Amino acid sequence: SAAAGIFLLNIFYSSVSSLYFHIGETEKKCFIEEIPDETMIIGNYRTQLYDKQKEEYMPATQGLGMFVEVKDPDDKVILSRQYGSEGRFTFTSHTPGEHQICLHSNSSKFSLFAGGMLRVHLDIQVGEHANNYAEIAAKDKLTELQLRVRQLVEQVDQIQKEQNYQRYREERFRQTSESTNQRVLWWSIVQTLILVAIGIWQMRHLKSFFEAKKLV
Amino acid sequence: MSCRGGLLGLTVAFLCCVGSVQCFGQSQDSEFTFLLPAGRSECFYQTAIKNGTMEVEYQVIAGAGMDVDFTIISPQGARLIIENRRSDGVHVVEPMEEGDYEICFDNGFSRFSEKMVFFEIIIEGQGGDVGGDDEFPGVEEPDGSLYSFFLLLFSISLCDLNTVALCSVSPQETMDSLHKRLERSRQMQTVLRAFEARDRNLLEDNLWRVSFWSCASVLVMLCVAVTQVYTVRKLFDDKRRVCT
Numbered sequence: 415s416a417a418a419g420i421f422l423l424n425i426f427y428s429s430v431s432s433l434y435f436h437i438g439e440t441e442k443k444c445f446i447e448e449i450p451d452e453t454m455i456i457g458n459y460r461t462q463l464y465d466k467q468k469e470e471y472m473p474a475t476q477g478l479g480m481f482v483e484v485k486d487p488d489d490k491v492i493l494s495r496q497y498g499s500e501g502r503f504t505f506t507s508h509t510p511g512e513h514q515i516c517l518h519s520n521s522s523k524f525s526l527f528a529g530g531m532l533r534v535h536l537d538i539q540v541g542e543h544a545n546n547y548a549e550i551a552a553k554d555k556l557t558e559l560q561l562r563v564r565q566l567v568e569q570v571d572q573i574q575k576e577q578n579y580q581r582y583r584e585e586r587f588r589q590t591s592e593s594t595n596q597r598v599l600w601w602s603i604v605q606t607l608i609l610v611a612i613g614i615w616q617m618r619h620l621k622s623f624f625e626a627k628k629l630v
Numbered sequence: 631m632s633c634r635g636g637l638l639g640l641t642v643a644f645l646c647c648v649g650s651v652q653c654f655g656q657s658q659d660s661e662f663t664f665l666l667p668a669g670r671s672e673c674f675y676q677t678a679i680k681n682g683t684m685e686v687e688y689q690v691i692a693g694a695g696m697d698v699d700f701t702i703i704s705p706q707g708a709r710l711i712i713e714n715r716r717s718d719g720v721h722v723v724e725p726m727e728e729g730d731y732e733i734c735f736d737n738g739f740s741r742f743s744e745k746m747v748f749f750e751i752i753i754e755g756q757g758g759d760v761g762g763d764d765e766f767p768g769v770e771e772p773d774g775s776l777y778s779f780f781l782l783l784f785s786i787s788l789c790d791l792n793t794v795a796l797c798s799v800s801p802q803e804t805m806d807s808l809h810k811r812l813e814r815s816r817q818m819q820t821v822l823r824a825f826e827a828r829d830r831n832l833l834e835d836n837l838w839r840v841s842f843w844s845c846a847s848v849l850v851m852l853c854v855a856v857t858q859v860y861t862v863r864k865l866f867d868d869k870r871r872v873c874t
Contacts, residue, residue, distance in 0.1 A: 433660045433751065434730075435674050443672075446663040446746065448823060512827075537660065562805045569812040576819045580826070587830050594837045601844035608848060612855040619859055627866060 432458075436531035442518040449540060450579035451510045453572075456544040457482070459517070460500040462533040471533050473499065480534070481520045487511025496520055504544075510579050541572040661750040661820055663691070666698065668744050671736040676751055678725035685752040686733060687821065689718040691828040693745035694835075699736035705729025715739065746831075748824040752817070 437443055447455060459480065462471035482503050484493035492513075493505045507513060519532055545568060551561045624630040666672055678684050690696045697715040702723060704710050711721050723731065737745050 433662070433674050433676050435672070444665045446665070448663070448827060538662070559801065559805075562802075562809075566805065566808055566812065569809065569816070573812065573815055573819065576816070576823070580819070580823065583826060583830070587826070587833065590830070590833050590837060594833065594840060597837070597840055597844070601840070605844070605847060605851070608851060612851065616855060616859055620862060623863060623866070629866070 432535050432537040434533055434535040437517070437519060437534055438531055439519060442516055443534075444514055444516040445536075445538070446512050446514055447538065447540065448512045449507050449510065450575045451507055453541045453575065454504065454506045454544045455513075455541075456539045457503045457515065458501075458537045458539075459497075460535045461519075462535070464531065464533070475499070478532070479520050480517050483516045485514045485516075487513065510582065541575070542568040659750070659752045659817070661748070663746060663748040663824070666693075666735055666737045666745045666747050668740050668742050669738055671734060671738060673732050673734040674749075675730040675732050676753075678723070678728070678731050678753070679755070680725055680728050682725065683754045684723045684725060684731065685720070685754070686723065686749065687718075687720045687752075688735070688747060688749035689821075689824050689828060691746050691748050691824055692831040693737075693740070694743040695740060696745075696828070696832070698745055698747055699734075699739070701732075701734040701736070703732040703734065705731065748827070750817070750820065 435443070449455065460473070461478065461480065462473055463475070463478065464470075465472045479496050479498045480501060481496045482493065482501070483491060484503070484505050486492050486507065487509055488511075492508075493503060495503065497503065505513075515538070517534070517536075542565070545565075547561060547565060550556070550564065551558075556564060621630070660676075662674075664672065676684065686702065688698075688700060690698050695715075696717045698717075700711070700713040700716060700719060701709055702711040702721065704725075705727055706729075710723060713719055725731065733749070733751070735745075735747050735749075
């Protein structure tokens with residue numbers, strides 16, 4: 415019961431103000447998340463609209479939602495959904511690489527914006543941070559100490575996954591680097607050969623031309 | 631562990647959790663990588679508490695020129711930090727006033743090239759990292775190094791052996807410290823990943839440039855060769871014969 419109290423307090427304190435930004439009506443904002451494979455991402459957002467009468471930002475009304483589109487590193491759409499004025503989207507990566515998360519508002523009622531901006535509070539949790547520990551504790555019936563150890567294990571798992579991904583990226587980086595090196599070398603040789611060939615062809619062509627003109 | 635020890639441990643964890651959300655809940659630190667179109671400016675707002683610190687680190691990881699204008703504006707509208715056309719930077723802001731700090735990236739000077747910018751905001755509560763490092767006086771700030779990590783594991787194992795004299799910290803505090811250090815390791819990994827992404831994009835740009843200019847160079851060479859021969863032939867046309 416004490417553990418439950420702690421969890422509730424954590425949930426309360428978790429709703430601290432996250433980062434926010436302003437988005438126009440037809441504007442599309444894209445965020446890139448470079449993650450290893452089999453990593454879960456949870457995105458939370460809530461929107462606010464500027465109320466001219468109260469001269470401050472109030473929670474947006476219904477009918478004003480956000481359209482969320484997620485693309486994987488191969489530019490394939492893995493999530494394309496519309497959410498309300500407050501939403502939570504989740505996806506798990508199957509290939510390592512840069513995933514693109516794009517948001518834009520879908521307001522059909524143009525007057526709601528009234529030329530102003532929509533304020534979007536966004537929070538993206540990656541990997542271990544996306545775990546819901548209250549749920550895990552309840553499901554596996556763990557004591558508080560066991561849960562903390564579990565959290566540490568998940569953290570180390572995440573770090574290890576990142577390192578494996580780092581190694582894979584470094585290998586690709588090395589391949590690209592060697593490819594560039596080879597290409598520079600190869601093109602230099604080819605260009606020199608072409609120059610020499612052109613020189614020879616020019617001389618022979620002009621020589622035969624002058625001989626034909628009886629100048630030589 | 632006796633019942634009283636367990637209860638004490640729970641109380642410690644409770645107090646720790648009240649002060650920060652880093653125990654089980656989501657971290658307050660945010661990191662984003664976003665696309666900044668050419669000629670545009672993007673601003674992000676972060677609420678800061680008084681007497682804490684806010685560390686902002688940014689890096690341009692893609693885009694020709696790889697630079698961006700960076701500004702931090704206080705809630706009152708004062709420009710705290712202005713940087714022009716830098717490719718990366720780290721700034722620690724100590725908020726004097728409560729409110730929303732504005733962090734702006736401006737790509738207005740660039741007409742065609744879209745930039746990809748990575749930035750990270752690390753918020754620390756009053757008096758440095760919440761949870762404190764005083765259980766290990768002499769051990770420095772968590773730097774993700776393996777030494778401090780193994781020191782903690784060692785202390786946990788000593789506690790297990792019930793050698794009370796050597797076990798000066800409760801497992802709860804040790805767990806918190808471990809958690810903090812692992813978080814720091816993860817943050818460093820994120821920064822390293824951003825560096826690697828920037829280098830990779832630069833390398834791929836170079837590869838494309840090498841290929842393109844090699845082809846262009848060969849084409850130019852061939853055109854020049856043909857033009858040279860044609861010009862010389864024209865000089866010796868029948869109308870204007872050079873006397874021998």
